[in-house]
Amino acid sequence: HSLVEKKLLGTIIMYPQMISEITNIVSKEDLHVRDYAELYQSIIDKYIKNEKIDVTNLTTVAKGSLLTDLMMEAGIYSEGKILAETVKMNAMLRMIFNDSFYTIQGIEHKKDPKEIFSLLQKTLEKTQIETSPKHNDIESILNELENERKTIKEKNIIGFPTWDFL
Numbered sequence: 001h002s003l004v005e006k007k008l009l010g011t012i013i014m015y016p017q018m019i020s021e022i023t024n025i026v027s028k029e030d031l032h033v034r035d036y037a038e039l040y041q042s043i044i045d046k047y048i049k050n051e052k053i054d055v056t057n058l059t060t061v062a063k064g065s066l067l068t069d070l071m072m073e074a075g076i077y078s079e080g081k082i083l084a085e086t087v088k089m090n091a092m093l094r095m096i097f098n099d100s101f102y103t104i105q106g107i108e109h110k111k112d113p114k115e116i117f118s119l120l121q122k123t124l125e126k127t128q129i130e131t132s133p134k135h136n137d138i139e140s141i142l143n144e145l146e147n148e149r150k151t152i153k154e155k156n157i158i159g160f161p162t163w164d165f166l
Contacts, residue, residue: 010074016053030091
């Protein structure tokens with residue numbers, strides 16, 4: 001997930017004219033890496049204030065080395081929307097995984113079934129609101145989950161893993 005976020009931020013820095021299109025897709029909360037989320041919010045704030053968005057103006061909110069690193073990862077202008085959609089989808093998958101984990105924990109600890117069902121229902125509602133029809137391919141998501149399950153089993157991972165593919 002952080003590589004996609006890096007590439008998205010680098011692309012925005014290189015092509016700030018795409019910000020209005022990106023902000024319709026991605027919010028600060030969709031970014032998993034805290035530093036990236038804060039930088040993204042600063043970029044949006046500068047955009048709203050009609051301030052110039054470049055490396056010089058962003059060094060007040062991020063280290064020069066981070067900005068350079070992001071720019072090295074930048075994609076091309078035409079990738080911006082696809083990167084934003086990928087970041088959004090990753091955020092939704094993280095939410096589903098987290099909520100699923102808490103649901104499983106609730107079942108194991110014999111929590112009230114109504115609470116568990118309520119959590120699942122809220123997750124479903126959030127994903128239905130946020131996913132466009134083209135991202136509603138449950139079969140591909142289930143295939144990825146199955147691949148992750150196999151990896152977890154092969155590596156004997158115990159507890160809640162970090163999902164590398166997000």
